[in-house]
Amino acid sequence: MATEQTEKLVTVTPKAAEKITEFMKDEAEHPEYLRIYVQGGGCSGLSYGMGFETKPEDDDLVIEESGIKLLIDSYSQDHLKGANVDYIESLMGSGFKINNPNVKKSCSCGSSFSTE
Numbered sequence: 147m148a149t150e151q152t153e154k155l156v157t158v159t160p161k162a163a164e165k166i167t168e169f170m171k172d173e174a175e176h177p178e179y180l181r182i183y184v185q186g187g188g189c190s191g192l193s194y195g196m197g198f199e200t201k202p203e204d205d206d207l208v209i210e211e212s213g214i215k216l217l218i219d220s221y222s223q224d225h226l227k228g229a230n231v232d233y234i235e236s237l238m239g240s241g242f243k244i245n246n247p248n249v250k251k252s253c254s255c256g257s258s259f260s261t262e
């Protein structure tokens with residue numbers, strides 16, 4: 147487990163941090179961390195995932211950002227470099243949005259992407 151202090155791999159907006167904290171309080175297991183990851187899937191090859199964790203794994207990078215402890219596995223780090231996690235509320239719905247400068251192509255529905 148490594149901790150990144152200098153250059154920020156991922157940033158979290160204040161609105162996203164507020165919602166993450168709110169959702170964490172509702173969890174029965176009282177998680178300390180939010181895992182953000184990239185996995186294979188979707189029509190463009192990769193998709194994002196998020197979930198709560200109670201402890202880091204050996205290959206996780208731990209980042210504290212806007213009061214939130216983030217876990218990012220070694221595979222996801224390259225795909226998320228410079229990404230920003232936001233929370234959007236609109237008439238069409240609300241949810242987390244990851245703005246990622248590494249995305250070269252995404253599918254029309256917006257649920258998958260590629261970085262190459």
